Amino acid sequence: VTRLLIADDDADMRQSMRLLLERAGYEVGLASDGADALELQRARPFDVLITDIFMGEVDGLRAIENFRREFPATRIIAMSGGSGRLQSRGYLAAAGVAGADATLRKPFAIGMLLEALGQVTNTAAPSDQATR
Amino acid sequence: MSSHPDFRAGGGKTGPATGITGRKRTRPEEAQQRTEARLEAELADTRLLRSISVDLVLEGNADTLYEKIVDAAVAITRSDFASVQRLYPERGKGGGLRLQAFRGLNPQAAKLWEWVRADADCTCGIALRSGIRIIEPDVARPEFVVPGSPHHSMYLQNGIAAVQSTPLRLRSGELVGMISTHWRQPHRPSERDLHLLDILARQAADLIERKQAEQALARLAAIVETSDDAIISKDLDGIIVTWNRGAEQLFGYTAWETVGRPVTILIPPNRIDEEAAILARIRQGERMEHYETIRRRKDGTLVDISLSVSPIRDGEGKVVGASKIARDVTDRRRIENALQEADRRKDEFLAMLSHELRNPLAPIRHAVTLLQQVDDAEIRRQACAILDRQVDHMTRLVNDLLDLSRITRGDINVSKQEVDLAAVVEAAIETSRPLVEAGGHRLDITLPEKPVSVVADRQRLAQVVSNLLNNAAKYTPRGGRISLELSTASDAAAISVRDNGIGIPAEELPLLFGMFTQLDSSRGRAPGGLGVGLALARQLVELHGGTVEARSEGPGRGSEFTVRIPLPGTESASV
Numbered sequence: 235v236t237r238l239l240i241a242d243d244d245a246d247m248r249q250s251m252r253l254l255l256e257r258a259g260y261e262v263g264l265a266s267d268g269a270d271a272l273e274l275q276r277a278r279p280f281d282v283l284i285t286d287i288f289m290g291e292v293d294g295l296r297a298i299e300n301f302r303r304e305f306p307a308t309r310i311i312a313m314s315g316g317s318g319r320l321q322s323r324g325y326l327a328a329a330g331v332a333g334a335d336a337t338l339r340k341p342f343a344i345g346m347l348l349e350a351l352g353q354v355t356n357t358a359a360p361s362d363q364a365t366r
Numbered sequence: 367m368s369s370h371p372d373f374r375a376g377g378g379k380t381g382p383a384t385g386i387t388g389r390k391r392t393r394p395e396e397a398q399q400r401t402e403a404r405l406e407a408e409l410a411d412t413r414l415l416r417s418i419s420v421d422l423v424l425e426g427n428a429d430t431l432y433e434k435i436v437d438a439a440v441a442i443t444r445s446d447f448a449s450v451q452r453l454y455p456e457r458g459k460g461g462g463l464r465l466q467a468f469r470g471l472n473p474q475a476a477k478l479w480e481w482v483r484a485d486a487d488c489t490c491g492i493a494l495r496s497g498i499r500i501i502e503p504d505v506a507r508p509e510f511v512v513p514g515s516p517h518h519s520m521y522l523q524n525g526i527a528a529v530q531s532t533p534l535r536l537r538s539g540e541l542v543g544m545i546s547t548h549w550r551q552p553h554r555p556s557e558r559d560l561h562l563l564d565i566l567a568r569q570a571a572d573l574i575e576r577k578q579a580e581q582a583l584a585r586l587a588a589i590v591e592t593s594d595d596a597i598i599s600k601d602l603d604g605i606i607v608t609w610n611r612g613a614e615q616l617f618g619y620t621a622w623e624t625v626g627r628p629v630t631i632l633i634p635p636n637r638i639d640e641e642a643a644i645l646a647r648i649r650q651g652e653r654m655e656h657y658e659t660i661r662r663r664k665d666g667t668l669v670d671i672s673l674s675v676s677p678i679r680d681g682e683g684k685v686v687g688a689s690k691i692a693r694d695v696t697d698r699r700r701i702e703n704a705l706q707e708a709d710r711r712k713d714e715f716l717a718m719l720s721h722e723l724r725n726p727l728a729p730i731r732h733a734v735t736l737l738q739q740v741d742d743a744e745i746r747r748q749a750c751a752i753l754d755r756q757v758d759h760m761t762r763l764v765n766d767l768l769d770l771s772r773i774t775r776g777d778i779n780v781s782k783q784e785v786d787l788a789a790v791v792e793a794a795i796e797t798s799r800p801l802v803e804a805g806g807h808r809l810d811i812t813l814p815e816k817p818v819s820v821v822a823d824r825q826r827l828a829q830v831v832s833n834l835l836n837n838a839a840k841y842t843p844r845g846g847r848i849s850l851e852l853s854t855a856s857d858a859a860a861i862s863v864r865d866n867g868i869g870i871p872a873e874e875l876p877l878l879f880g881m882f883t884q885l886d887s888s889r890g891r892a893p894g895g896l897g898v899g900l901a902l903a904r905q906l907v908e909l910h911g912g913t914v915e916a917r918s919e920g921p922g923r924g925s926e927f928t929v930r931i932p933l934p935g936t937e938s939a940s941v
Contacts, residue, residue, distance in 0.1 A: 244725065244728075244729065246729040246733075246752040246755055246756055247728055247729045247732075249729075249748065249752060250728075250729045250732030250733050250736065250749065250752050251732060253732075253736055253740075253745050253748060253749070254732055254735060254736060257736075257739070257740065315721060315724050315725055315728065340724070340725075340727075340728040341724065341727040341728035341730075341731045342728070342731075343731065343735070344732060344735050
C-alpha cells in the first residue's frame with residue numbers, strides 16, 4: 235500500500251483529505267507543520283508527501299527542501315491557496331524550484347489529487363511530471 | 367516742439383499760447399533800474415525755488431509731498447487754485463490722471479477730476495494727450511476746452527477764469543503727472559512764472575517717482591519679510607546676501623548668522639554637489655521651479671523642501687545673483703507617504719481577504735465529496751462536522767467584513783439598554799470558549815459580587831470582549847494563561863483581558879487599533895481573521911462613551927487589554 239503523509243495547518247483540511255485518500259486505498263499519516271512531518275517521516279518513511287506551503291510561515295518550502303535532501307526517493311506534491319502577501323502561483327512556482335514533483339492550487343477536486351498521485355508514484359523522472 | 371497733434375476734439379486751433387510778449391524801447395537808466403529789478407526778482411525766485419526744493423526733498427510722507435507741491439505751485443504762479451495729478455499709465459487708453467492734492471476746488475470739481483482720462487476736454491486731459499503745456503488765459507473764450515462741455519462748465523462753476531496745465535516729466539522725459547494752476551481773473555502766466563513752474567515740475571516729477579519707488583520697495587520688502595516661505599538671495603559665488611524671517615523659521619539661523627556666509631551651510635554633505643549645478647544653471651540665466659530636495663537646519667535636522675531659484679539681473683540684464691524661495695514640504699511628504707502606506711495596507715488587506723475567504727473552500731469541497739460518495743455513517747458525521755466548522759468560520763469572516771464596511775462608513779448602530787456587565791462577559795466567554803479550549807489555555811475569570819449595571823448594547827459589547835479573548839487565545843502559545851477581570855472604579859467599569867502570550871512591541875501599541883494592522887505586526891498573522899477585531903472594538907467602545915487601551919511589557923511578556931465603560935450618572939455616560 236502506498237503511504238501518504240499530509241502536512242497542513244488546517245485540521246479540517248487534513249481530516250477531509252485523509253478520509254478521501256483512505257477511501258482511494260492509500261495509507262495516510264497527518265502532520266500539522268513541516269517539523270512534525272519530518273519527524274514522522276524519520277520514524278517511518280512515507281512514499282509521498284502532500285504538503286501545504288503556507289503553514290503560519292512558509293514552512294512548507296523548508297519541508298520540501300528537507301525531504302528532498304534527506305529522503306530523495308519520496309515524491310512530493312505541494313498545494314497552496316496563496317497567502318495575503320503572495321498568490322498561490324508564486325508559492326507553487328517556489329515549491330517547484332524547491333523540488334516538488336507536482337503542485338496543486340487550492341481548492342482542488344479530489345480527482346486532481348488522485349491524478350497527480352498516480353503520476354508521481356508511477357514515474358521515475360519526477361521533475362517532468364509537475365501538473366501546472 | 368515743432369508740431370503737435372490736434373488735441374481739441376473739434377479740431378481747429380493748434381499750438382500753446384505761451385510767452386507772446388512784446389518789447390518796448392527804453393532809456394538807459396530805466397534799463398539799469400529794470401536790470402536791477404530783474405536781478406532782484408531772479409534772486410528772490412532763486413531763494414523761493416531753493417526753499418521749496420529743500421522743503422520738498424526733505425518731505426518723507428508721500429501725501430504731504432503732494433500737498434507741498436500744490437502749495438509751491440500756488441506760490442510760484444500766484445494762482446488762486448492748484449492741483450497735482452499722478453499718471454497711472456495702465457488706467458485706460460493713454461492712461462489716467464489721478465488727483466493727488468488740490469487747493470480751492472469745490473467738492474464737485476474734485477469729484478469730476480478725481481480721475482481724468484486722456485480724452486477728457488479739460489486742460490489737464492488735453493495736456494496729457496498732447497504731451498505739452500496747455501494754457502487757457504480766458505476760460506470764457508477758450509482756445510482748447512470745448513465750450514459747454516462738463517469740464518468747461520465746472521471751470522465756470524468754480525469761478526475759474528484762467529487755467530494752465532503743465533506735464534510733470536522725469537529726466538528721462540517720461541510723463542508721470544500734471545500740475546495745474548487756476549486763477550479767478552483772466553490771466554496769462556508770465557515767462558518767469560512758466561520757467562519756475564517748469565523747474566518745479568521737473569523736481570516734483572523726480573521726487574514723486576522716487577517716493578513711488580520707495581513705496582514699492584517698502585511694499586516688496588514687507589512681502590518678503592512676512593512671507594512664510596524662506597526667501598534668500600545669494601551672489602554668484604553662492605554667498606548669502608539677504609535672509610528673511612521665513613528663512614529664519616525654516617532653517618533656524620538668523621540673518622546675522624547667515625548673511626555673508628556660503629549657502630552651502632544649508633546643504634547636507636551628500637547633496638553638496640547640487641549647489642554647483644544650481645549656480646551653473648543660474649549663470650546661464652535659467653530658472654528652477656519646485657525642485658524637491660533636502661536641506662539641513664541649524665540644529666542639524668534635515669527638512670524636505672521645494673526650492674525655486676531665479677537669476678537676479680542688474681540694470682544691464684547681467685546675472686549677478688540668485689533668489690531662492692524654499693518651502694517646507696515635510697507635512698506634504700508625510701501626508702503623501704501616509705496615503706501610500708494606507709493604499710499599500712488596503713491592497714494587502716484585499717489579498718489577505720481573498721485568501722482567507724478561499725481557505726475554507728478546500729475542506730468544504732472535500733467534505734461534500736465524501737457525503738456524495740460515502741455511506742459510512744461515521745465518515746458522514748465527520749464530513750458534516752467539517753462543513754459545520756468551516757461554514758461557521760466563513761460566516762465569522764463575512765460578518766467581520768460587514769462590520770469593517772460599517773466602520774469605514776461610520777455606520778455602526780448600537781441599541782442601548784440597562785445591562786449587567788457580568789452577563790455581557792459571560793456571553794463573550796461562551797462565544798470564545800472553543801478558541802480558548804482549542805489552544806489548551808487556562809481561563810481565569812474574576813467577577814464582582816454585585817451586578818455592574820451600565821447602559822449598553824449587550825450584543826455589541828459582548829462582541830468587543832469576545833474579540834479580546836479571541837486575540838488572547840490566538841496570540842498565546844499553546845497551554846497559556848488568560849485572565850478576565852471585571853471591576854468598577856468611581857465613574858467607570860473596567861473589563862481587563864490579560865494573557866501570558868507573545869506580547870506586543872512598544873512601537874506597535876499605537877497602531878494596534880488601526881485598520882488592517884495585523885499584517886505588519888511582528889506578532890505574525892493569526893490564521894482565520896481579517897485583522898479588524900481591535901479596530902471594531904475601539905469603534906464600539908467609543909460608541910458607548912468608553913475607552914479601550916492596550917498594554918504590553920514587550921515581546922514575549924504578554925498583553926493586557928482594558929475596556930472602560932462609564933457608569934450611569936457620570937458625565938460621559940450621557941453620551
